[in-house]
Amino acid sequence: MNKIFALYKNELIKISRKNSLQIILIIMIVGVFAMGAIFNFVGKMYTQPYNSANISSMDELNLEDMNNQIISAEGSLQEIQTQLDSLSDTPENQSQRLALEEQKSSQNDQIEIYNLALENNIYLNSSQTYLTMMLSAIPGLKSEIRSLEQVTEDQKDAAWQTAVNSKNQLITDYLSIVDSRKFDDYVTVTNRAIESDTTLSADEKKLQTDNNLLWMQIDPSGGVEDLQDSSQVFNTLQVVENIKRSIKDNLDYTNMQGTKPMSPDELDAMKNKLSVIEYKIAHNSIGTDAVSSSRALGASAIFGFGTFMIAMMALILAGGSVSQEISTGSIKSLIIAPVKRWKIYTAKAASLVTVNFAALLLLFGFGMLSFGIFFGFSGNIPYVWANHQIVTAIPFALYQFACLLVKFLDILVYMSLAFMLSVLTRNTAAAVGVSVAGYFGGGIVQGYLPILRNYELLKFIPFANMNLQSRFFPFSSLMQSLSTGEYSTAGAFIYPKLLFSLIYLVVLLFCMGYISMDSFNRRDIK
Amino acid sequence: METALKITHLSKSFGRKKIIDDLSLDVYAGEVFGFLGPNGAGKTTTIKMVMGFLTPDTGSIVINGFDRQKNYESAMGCLGGIVENPEMYKDLSGRVNLEMYARLHKGISPQRIDEVVELVGMKDRINEKVKKYSLGMKQRVGLAQAILHKPRVLILDEPTNGLDPAGIRELRDILKNMAHEENVAVLVSSHLLAEMQMMCDRVGIIHHGKLVDVRTLEELTRLSSGSVTYRILTPEPDKAAGLLKEEFEKSIVGTQKDDLDLEIDSEQLQKVIRILSSNAIPILGVNKLESSLEDAFMKLTGGGITIE
Numbered sequence: 001m002n003k004i005f006a007l008y009k010n011e012l013i014k015i016s017r018k019n020s021l022q023i024i025l026i027i028m029i030v031g032v033f034a035m036g037a038i039f040n041f042v043g044k045m046y047t048q049p050y051n052s053a054n055i056s057s058m059d060e061l062n063l064e065d066m067n068n069q070i071i072s073a074e075g076s077l078q079e080i081q082t083q084l085d086s087l088s089d090t091p092e093n094q095s096q097r098l099a100l101e102e103q104k105s106s107q108n109d110q111i112e113i114y115n116l117a118l119e120n121n122i123y124l125n126s127s128q129t130y131l132t133m134m135l136s137a138i139p140g141l142k143s144e145i146r147s148l149e150q151v152t153e154d155q156k157d158a159a160w161q162t163a164v165n166s167k168n169q170l171i172t173d174y175l176s177i178v179d180s181r182k183f184d185d186y187v188t189v190t191n192r193a194i195e196s197d198t199t200l201s202a203d204e205k206k207l208q209t210d211n212n213l214l215w216m217q218i219d220p221s222g223g224v225e226d227l228q229d230s231s232q233v234f235n236t237l238q239v240v241e242n243i244k245r246s247i248k249d250n251l252d253y254t255n256m257q258g259t260k261p262m263s264p265d266e267l268d269a270m271k272n273k274l275s276v277i278e279y280k281i282a283h284n285s286i287g288t289d290a291v292s293s294s295r296a297l298g299a300s301a302i303f304g305f306g307t308f309m310i311a312m313m314a315l316i317l318a319g320g321s322v323s324q325e326i327s328t329g330s331i332k333s334l335i336i337a338p339v340k341r342w343k344i345y346t347a348k349a350a351s352l353v354t355v356n357f358a359a360l361l362l363l364f365g366f367g368m369l370s371f372g373i374f375f376g377f378s379g380n381i382p383y384v385w386a387n388h389q390i391v392t393a394i395p396f397a398l399y400q401f402a403c404l405l406v407k408f409l410d411i412l413v414y415m416s417l418a419f420m421l422s423v424l425t426r427n428t429a430a431a432v433g434v435s436v437a438g439y440f441g442g443g444i445v446q447g448y449l450p451i452l453r454n455y456e457l458l459k460f461i462p463f464a465n466m467n468l469q470s471r472f473f474p475f476s477s478l479m480q481s482l483s484t485g486e487y488s489t490a491g492a493f494i495y496p497k498l499l500f501s502l503i504y505l506v507v508l509l510f511c512m513g514y515i516s517m518d519s520f521n522r523r524d525i526k
Numbered sequence: 527m528e529t530a531l532k533i534t535h536l537s538k539s540f541g542r543k544k545i546i547d548d549l550s551l552d553v554y555a556g557e558v559f560g561f562l563g564p565n566g567a568g569k570t571t572t573i574k575m576v577m578g579f580l581t582p583d584t585g586s587i588v589i590n591g592f593d594r595q596k597n598y599e600s601a602m603g604c605l606g607g608i609v610e611n612p613e614m615y616k617d618l619s620g621r622v623n624l625e626m627y628a629r630l631h632k633g634i635s636p637q638r639i640d641e642v643v644e645l646v647g648m649k650d651r652i653n654e655k656v657k658k659y660s661l662g663m664k665q666r667v668g669l670a671q672a673i674l675h676k677p678r679v680l681i682l683d684e685p686t687n688g689l690d691p692a693g694i695r696e697l698r699d700i701l702k703n704m705a706h707e708e709n710v711a712v713l714v715s716s717h718l719l720a721e722m723q724m725m726c727d728r729v730g731i732i733h734h735g736k737l738v739d740v741r742t743l744e745e746l747t748r749l750s751s752g753s754v755t756y757r758i759l760t761p762e763p764d765k766a767a768g769l770l771k772e773e774f775e776k777s778i779v780g781t782q783k784d785d786l787d788l789e790i791d792s793e794q795l796q797k798v799i800r801i802l803s804s805n806a807i808p809i810l811g812v813n814k815l816e817s818s819l820e821d822a823f824m825k826l827t828g829g830g831i832t833i834e
Contacts (some may be wrong), residue, residue, distance in 0.1 A: 003599075006629040013626060017617045329613030333623070333671065335578050336609075337630040338602035524580040 003339045007347030008354075015355050020316055025359060028309035029366050035301045036370035043294025043375075062123040069125075070114045077107045105146060109139040120178055128234055129223035130186045134174040141167050159198070166196050183222030187212045203248055211241050218281060236277070236286060243274045269474075272386040276475050279391040285381050295375045302370055303400060306363035307407045311439055314356045314411050318418035319432035321348050326426050326525060341521045345423075349513065352415060360408055364401055385475045399473070406472050409505060413466060414439045416509050420516040442466060462508060465501035472498065527554040529588075530711030531576070531679045536585035538571060545571045547735040549585070553711045555678065558701055560726030561715035568735040569715040570610060573683050577609055578602060590678040603631065606677030608685060612668025616657035620648060620667045623656060624674060631675040642670045647696065661688030669697065673704065680704065681713045686721055698725045755779060755815040756795055758786045758802070766807050770798060787815070 015021060084100050087093050113135050117124050122131045145167050148160065173189040191209040194200065200208070215222070219233045239254070246253045247270055252262050254270075262270065280286045325331035334344050380396035394402070418435035425431055445463040458464055470476065496504070531553040538546040546568050553559045563569050574580045576587055578594070587594040592601035614623040621639070628634035643652045646666040656664065665688050672680060682701070686694045702725060704710040716722055722729055723743065730740040760766050763781040770778065770786075774794070779787035788798060795812070802809055 003630060010626040010629060013618070013622065014615055017615075019617070328616070329611065330615050332579075332609055332613055333627055336602070336605070336607060337627065338599045338605075339630055340598055522581070526574075526580070 004343045004347055004350075007334075007339060007343055008350055011347050011351035012354065015317060015351060018317070021313060021355070024309055024313040024316070025362065028306055028313075028359070028363060031305050031309065032302050032363065032366050033370045033373075035305045036298060036374035039294070039298035039301045040374040043291075043298060059123070062125060063118075065125055066114055066118060066123070070111055073107050073111045073114070077104065077111070080104045080107065102143070102146065106139055106143050109142050113138055116178070122178070128231070130183050131178060131181070131222070131224065134178060134186060138171055138174060141171050162196070163198075166193060183220065183224075184216060186222065187216050207241065207244055207248070210244075211237055214240060214281065218286065232286075232289065236281075240274070240277055243270055243277070246270055247274065268388070271389055273475070273478070275386040275389045275391050276384045276478055279384050279386070279393070280478070283393070285384075292381055295371075295380065298375050299371055299400060302367045303363070303404060306367050307360075307404065307411070310356060310359050310363060311411045311414065312436070313359060314352070314415040315418045315435045315439065316432055317355065318352050318415045319422050319435055320428040321352060321419060321422055322520065323422045323426045323428045323431060327428070331525060335525060342517060345517045345520045349419065352419065353412070356411065356415065357408070360404055364404055368397055368400065383473065383476060384478070385473070403469060403473065403476075406469050409468060410439075410442075410466050413462065413505060413508060414442075416512040416516075420512045423516040423520045459496040459500070460504075462504075465496060465504040465508075468498065468501055471495060471501065527556070529553070530555040530590055531713065532586075532588040533572070533576065534586050534588075536572065536575060536587070537583045538575060538580060539583055545735050546575070546582075549732070549735065549737050551730060551737060551740070553679070553713050555711045556705055556709045557727040558705045558712045558714060558725050560722040560729040561713055561732065562717070562719065562722055562729050563715075563732035564717060567732045569717075569732055570683055571735075572732070573607070573609060573681055573713075573715060576681060577605065577607055579609065603675070604678040605681065606672040606675060606679070607681035607683070608665075608668045608672050609681075609683045611661070611687065612664050612671070614656045614664065614667065614671075617655060619655055620652040620659070620670075623667065624652075624671055627671050628674055634675055638674065642674050645673075645700065646670045662690055662693055665689055665697075666693070669700070673700075676708075677710065679711045679713070683715050684717075685714060686716070686718070694721070701725055755787055755789050756798075757813040757815055758788065758798070758809060759784060759811040759813070760786060760802070760807055760809055762807055766802055769801055769805050769807070773801070774798065784810075 080100055080103050084097065084104070087097055087100070089097075114124070116122075117135055120131075122129075122135060124132050124135060145164060148164050148167075151160070170189065170193045173185075177185050177189065191212055194205055194208050194212075197205070215233065215237055218236060223233060242253045246262070247267065250262055250267060251259050252266065252270070253259055277286075286292075322331075325334070335341075382393040382395050383399035384391060384393045386392070414435050417438060418431050421431035421434055422428065442463045445461075446467055449458065449464060495501075529552045531551075533549060533551040536546055536549045537544070549568075549572060561569050561572070571580065575582045576589075576594075578598075587601075589601040590604035592604065594601045614620070615626075618626075621643070624639050624643070628639060640649075643649055646669050648663065648666050648670065651659070651663065652667070656667070659667065665685065669682070669685065672682065680701075685697055685701075689697060701712050701714065705712045705727070714722070714726065726743060728740060728742050731738045758766065761784060763784065763786040766786050767778055767781050770788070774788060774790065777788050777790050777794070779789050781787070788795075790798065799809060799812070
């Protein structure tokens with residue numbers, strides 16, 4: 001045991017003096033800061049169009065657009081009028097006349113709304129705010145009232161009267177809110193209208209009113225303050241509504257491939273997702289705003305570059321560890337020494353893992369420093385996950401570290417491959433080349449797995465069990481954008497369970513280690 | 527005498543080719559044993575098997591009483607040496623290389639490293655990176671590494687490679703001293719016979735993977751000292767050879783452009799000079815060619831130095 005430790009110490013001395021290691025580490029550290037600087041810049045570019053300075057130019061376009069809309073509405077109004085005039089007043093034309101009358105009224109309503117919007121500086125075709133929603137709703141409400149009024153006199157009972165009154169009341173309320181500009185009034189009024197709507201079920205009512213309350217919670221301005229955020233807010237509301245509806249109906253509405261029934265596991269996953277989103281909303285850490293997305297981009301660039309460099313370093317060191325010693329002849333002083341070969345092998349393997357893990361820690365330290373300098377040390381979105389609806393939040397830094405550890409698993413596998421090839425082929429170029437190709441090719445193969453979903457045995461290939469980040473952190477997609485966090489498992493390759501993958505990797509590492517150790521122990525060194 | 531290294535019935539094949547064929551050899555403590563043979567005879571292969579680079583097909587190796595097979599680490603702990611050229615970690619200094627090697631042995635103090643470095647005359651440059659060393663300097667550090675842990679058996683494969691004449695002499699003194707004073711068994715391989723002659727107590731001759739002969743140095747010199755070759759310098763060697771043919775036909779080794787080689791003793795030489803001068807053949811000079819290990823070696827290996 002002492003000898004293994006002595007060998008291990010020697011290996012660490014040897015590796016630490018290697019030029020390739022020093023160069024790669026320096027490039028890694030410089031690159032981590034460069035990535036921070038570049039993506040800080042990219043993030044600023046990304047958020048710029050939504051700064052107030054740019055809104056005025058959008059206003060002009062909007063103004064022009066709205067005037068055009070009024071002109072075209074007036075044009076179609078005239079067309080309807082011509083059609084009405086040409087229609088003879090016979091009973092058989094009665095229904096057609098009624099339809100045209102209805103179209104005429106709604107066009108009139110539309111023009112009225114456009115004019116109202118122009119007066120109040122509300123831009124209907126820009127992103128959704130509570131103001132645009134109200135104005136857009138008014139023509140529909142008016143049309144509903146008109147159709148209600150066409151029923152026969154004996155149908156006009158008390159319930160009918162309430163419906164008409166409430167719709168009229170809603171229009172009046174909306175118009176007064178357009179003047180007063182109070183978002184909470186809008187929510188109150190709208191929710192009251194939903195509650196009084198007899199056509200909706202109790203569940204549906206709750207869903208819709210909750211969603212409005214949620215909106216107020218996420219964005220108290222009702223979407224008028226920041227144009228970039230409001231679309232993200234609507235996304236969030238949409239996703240939450242879809243998830244709630246899915247849970248209510250036990251039908252997956254969030255899937256891109258279409259609605260389908262959910263298994264108990266999928267239902268649980270859906271519930272967990274809802275818990276996570278609700279937690280994020282409650283803690284004001286949805287992270288869908290422009291600043292958060294540029295931060296997320298920055299973090300992934302910094303740590304992505306860093307892990308890439310570490311992977312290269314690992315493959316170069318492991319690929320040359322035995323073959324280089326044999327080709328330069330420096331292995332002689334190890335073979336002559338009174339230590340068995342398996343101890344030499346073990347010390348080499350252990351030192352490789354140690355050095356690369358140390359490089360990972362270095363990356364984490366410098367990466368977080370770079371991130372802090374360019375994106376700020378505080379105010380980062382934590383990673384939130386839920387198991388059986390019990391929500392846990394992991395701080396941002398810890399999450400990044402955990403991600404690095406998961407990525408290290410892949411590096412470990414390819415490093416073992418490089419080490420094995422180094423022992424078996426005794427050729428550094430072959431060992432490094434093949435393992436680097438595997439490292440890149442593996443990702444490509446994994447990219448094609450989804451289209452091979454019918455071959456279940458594919459779960460036994462290494463690539464299906466690697467790149468485990470998204471399986472370790474299934475809620476990581478919720479950190480940046482809710483709309484991309486959709487479960488679209490239907491039709492996709494079913495990845496093996498995480499535990500299966502982990503056991504698979506352990507077995508794989510053991511096999512590669514055993515093969516190379518056996519070869520190293522037995523083969524002659526000529 | 528105590529046997530420090532005992533090799534018995536050692537065989538090794540590379541593919542179908544038998545490189546070492548049933549080789550047995552004892553090296554005693556306190557002697558310098560020369561391992562002699564032409565290129566490709568199997569010297570290095572044998573040494574590599576002893577040092578653990580190659581696994582023997584058959585046979586056993588016992589070092590200082592420890593069987594290499596059963597007691598690998600104890601056996602290897604008694605062994606030191608250099609195979610072919612000494613190779614070290616080029617990005618590290620000579621001292622760090624020695625320290626790393628020392629770590630793998632029991633009880634080597636930093637003082638011992640200083641002592642050995644001083645002994646091989648590398649004191650001034652031991653802290654430089656190995657890649658700056660010349661071959662001779664590497665040989666010196668390699669020797670330091672080989673003797674660092676005071677091995678009972680020291681094996682050096684062509685140790686004088688790259689050394690300057692002064693270095694060769696120092697090496698010779700170090701090896702002789704280790705063998706005769708510290709009772710170490712030293713095994714030195716070489717194809718340079720003159721060198722062997724100067725440092726070895728016994729010489730084993732290996733040819734085609736077999737140990738052809740083992741002799742003490744005296745035995746070998748005696749073996750080759752039965753007759754002496756004289757070289758007669760004359761402008762007419764062929765004519766001279768013709769005159770001497772009758773009496774010394776068997777002694778004529780050969781003629782060159784300006785000389786004639788005869789394998790005769792000193793009495794016969796007088797007769798040859800008389801015959802030649804009476805026939806008016808000018809004798810410009812007579813050289814006595816030193817007989818050496820080389821002749822013995824040629825005889826034992828059948829004269830053929832072939833590389834296979």
